[in-house]
Amino acid sequence: MTDTVDVCVVGGCGRVGLPLGIALAARGQSVVLYDIDAAAVERVNSGVMPFAEEGAQEPLTEALAAGRLRATTDPAAVGLADALVVVVGTPVDSHLNPDLGAVPRAIERCVEHLRDGQLIVLRSTVYPGVTALTEKLLSAKGLVVDVAFCPERIAEGRAMTELFTLPQIIAARTPQALDRAEALFRNLTGKIVRLEPEEAELAKLFTNTWRYLKFAAANQFWMMANDFGLDFARIQQAVVHDYPRADDLPMPGFAAGPCLLKDTMQLAAFNRNNFVLGHSAMLINEGLPLYLVSRLEDRFDLAELSVGILGMAFKGGSDDTRDSLAYKLKKILTLKARETLCTDPYVTDDRLVPLDDVLKRADLLVIAAPHPDYAVLDTDKPVVDMWGLTGQGVRV
Template identity: 30%
Template sequence: MKILPRFQNISNDTKVSGKEGAAGIKDKLIHRIQNRSARVGIIGLGYVGLPLLWTFHEAGFPVVGFDVDPDKIEKLASGRPYIKHLGFTMMEKLAASGRCRATQDFSGLAQADAVIMCVPTPLNTYREPDMQYVEQTAHTVAEHLRKGQLIILESTSYPGTTDELIVPILEEVSGLKTGEDFFVAYSPEREDPGNATFNTSKIPKVVGANEPEALAAARALYDTIVVETVPVSNNRTAEAVKLTENIFRSVNIALVNELKVVFQEMGIDVHEVLDAADTKPFGFMKFTPGPGLGGHCIPIDPFYLTWKAREYDQHTRFIELAGEINTSMPRYVIDRTIMALNAHEKALNDSRILIVGLAYKPDVDDLRESPTFKLMDLLKGYGANVSYYDHYIPEIWETREHGQWAGLQTVSWNRDTISSFDAVIIATNHSDINYQELADWNDIIIDTRNAMKQVKARGKNQIWKA
């Protein structure tokens, strides 16, 4: 793959006459999509954008990746992975392909027929939507917008983002009119990093747009890469779909987290309860408790709706309560750690604590919104000396909220190292960790993921569930 500072001029067949109506523009775009001559531009080459770039490339499209991070661009060009679970093969194929380009030069957006925005939508310090990345990207797209293009937002956001933020910027800066000169749609990403069963192409894609021509163009585009497209009536509905999916998970995880605390006091193993309940073939869906919420969706998305609901004088009490329960779980883990140390006549202050698993979920190198950081912050606040082991993340890189841990490196996995800690907290249950070795090497283990269920303990106070 070549890193191109600039792109060639737009070929004649991509230009659209100013007299051509929306239907004609749509037909021409769909024709280019169907014969795979349409250029697809992906803005943001992270956990969403990179798999999407690969999927369009595999479907036969010429693809262009845009990102402000020069490290991502360089690694794409050289075929070196920067998201481990995606592997070497994909990156090597992209680097060697004549149909894939990567660049920091956003002027190349004008050459794309479809532009898909996959940029972060975090929360600010007040747990309100932080739309700076979406807004900046919309301005960049608008500066290079031309007639005949399809613009799609995939970033998760509150209902109304596309209509109230994206479209006004595109129209004001470009002087063009959506639905007449260009099309806008919303299609929420549904990536599940590390899921070997469902990759981008195997996950149905919800697509929404306000005009029939825009919806037809967006459906035609995604029809080429996914198993099924699911059209909805407008952008706001599509935005609400993604929030609903993740709010459903957040609420149910909060429920089992609360049950974990209650059953612990009753001397009941919540995991045994959930496993038994899961044998019911109807009316029950199993969710698993943990030390808190992590990832780019569940800890964030519910608050996008609660924030927007206030504009309509509505209060999402149920959603907010679930958020409170989930965000309280790291403190529960610390309380259990203190109890475990006390049972061995140790104090948390000045103790050496090892966190096993930094990623927010098993078998990936994704640390976005990982509850492990909250555990580490709390432990440090209590005066503990904190280290971590995670072979997926050899060193912690700079993050928006946890910069104090940047540069910290994983410890080695051996008896001398692991036994030197006063206690071990299992925060992420990577499948290839030898948990029996962990039990053989350390006397105090706080298990937040039920990872030690098959392990033989050496004493009744060795393994604590949290």
């Protein structure tokens, strides 16, 4: 591999890196995707999306055919690019403490191939200070490079729209690094917001945490209304109707996925675990499956029933099951119900059962992911729908 390219995306075949690479290639940039997942690399090079992302297949095919995009497992690829964009997962551990080493480890794996003069862009959501830590790491290796932090802001499934329409936050320590990062992302959008690195790190964590807090408020409100025998859907619709100061009150539902809880806990750790709102939100959102089952126990003899869980992804219309609370619901129901059946039209999992079979065998149905497929169900079985997807109310 000797051809130089404009951009190398580290973690380039994942759910954040791949849409970014495709979007840049669609705007005329030459892009190489470096990833340690050989199966994903093979699929991308064969022109197949390794996951569902609306609007990505056609530009992927076009970019491959034009020679503007390719994927590889060869770490030497990072040395071929003027700009390196690092997009790797930044998990919390089993104690909900942030893993500060995820980004540095990704860079360490390929640091021998880096060269002076490159622009290194961190795209992952990071604990405040990781950009500075990365700068120290690269400096200790004797590299003279520009480092920027430009957090991803997309919603999964909307990347191929939002990469071109949402403002891009860019942050760097020097004017030169800022200018280079801005030039890179102006390939996607003309809307740029400049910050200091630590400001941008907090901006990203605040964004995800704010969303998590809003879901917790809605879930707490739903439980309050539900415990008094009232339909929260009717109340929520009245609150938001032509009333802009409350139009961001969501419906209840499982607040899950790989970001919201994780980033709320990163923010708590940053503030020395002094984050009452964040920890309260975690208790509400993570406790929702148990609350739901306890309500079902009040209404049904679960030990004598077969329960069907509809939707195992963490959000509607998605094939992504990462940290989905539907699996927590399944675990609880496995202990309580006579039988638990799970189905999902988007998720590939040998343990799942076709929807028709679930509708036949189950005595009770629970919509765990708001897939549009479940808005109109042909069944006479009781349907528990806390999302309000079916328009039949959300009382449980």
